[in-house]
Amino acid sequence: MDQLHLDNQLCFPLYALSRQMTALYRPYLEKLELTYPQYLVMLLLWEHEKLSVKEIGCELWLDSGTLTPLLKRMEETGLVDRLRCTEDERIVHVQLTKEGKLLQKKAVGIPDNIFSELSISNVQLKSLKKELSAILNKLEKK
Amino acid sequence: MDQLHLDNQLCFPLYALSRQMTALYRPYLEKLELTYPQYLVMLLLWEHEKLSVKEIGCELWLDSGTLTPLLKRMEETGLVDRLRCTEDERIVHVQLTKEGKLLQKKAVGIPDNIFSELSISNVQLKSLKKELSAILNKLEKK
DNA sequence: TTGTATTTCATTGTGCACAATCTAATTTCG
C-alpha cells in the first residue's frame, strides 16, 4: 500500500504548494484589492486589449461557472467592462477600464517580490515552470 | 513589463496543473464518493490510527475553517468518527470507522491509474515531487 | 491561586472551482 502514503503522491505537494504560493501573493494583491484568479485575468487583459469569456477561460483553464461571477465582481469594482458582442450575441467581451489599465503600474513589482521570497535560483525556477507546463499541456482539455 | 506576462509566471502552471491533477483524480474518487481533500485526509488516516484536527491541518496545510466542515461531512457519510478528547477538551480526535478502513481496498489502484495517465517517467515524477516539496518546506508555516 | 496568555476548534462570510442544467444565438445540413 506504499502508493497510498501521502509522501509518495506527486499531487499533494502540487496542491499544497499551489495554495501556499497564492498565499505568498496575497499580501501584495490585497493592496490592489485583487484575488489571485482576478490577478491572472488582469495579466491577460494587460496583454490583450479585448478578450471573450471563452478566451479567458481557455487561457486559465476555467469555465463560465467560475468566470461569470468573478468578472462581475471585477466589473463592480470598476476594473473591467463586460460588453455583449453585437455580431454574435452569445459572446461577452471583457476589456479593461482606464482604472484597470492604470493598475498595471502598481503590479509591476509583484513578480520580483515573490521571486525574492522564494529564494530559489532563476534557472531552477524556469526549469520547474517548464516541466509543469509540459505536463499541463499534455493533459487534454475537455 | 515582461514579468507580468502569464507565460513568465511560475505560479500559474502550478495553479492550473494542481487543478487539472485533481480533475484527473475526480472520476476515480467519485466512485468512492470522496473529494480530493477528503482523499488526502483518508490517506493520513489509513496511516495513522488517530489524529487531531490540528495534526491533520498541519500535514495538509489546512486550517480548522476548512477542516471542520469537511470532517463533519465525512462523519455524516460514515467514514470517520470525531471524538472530543477527554484529557484536553480543546482537542478533537478523528479516526476511521470500519467502513472508512475498508475503503482503502477500493483506493489501492488509484495512484497507479493516475501515473499511467500522466505518461511521464517515474524518475521525472520523483524529482518533480522532490523539487516541489523542497520549495513547500522552505515556505514558513504561519 | 488568580488573572493573562495561549491553544484548539467552531462559526461566519466571501470568493473561488466545477458539475449540471438552462437559455439564447448561431451553424449545419437535409
Place this chain on the structure above:
DNA sequence: CGAAATTAGATTGTGCACAATGAAATACAA
C-alpha cells in the same frame, strides 16, 4: 428554408479555502 445540433454564457448547488472572530479549555506567571 427549417429542424437539429452546436456554441457561449448564465444560473444553481455543493464543497473547498481562508480571513476574522469567538468560545472554551489549558498553561503559565506573578
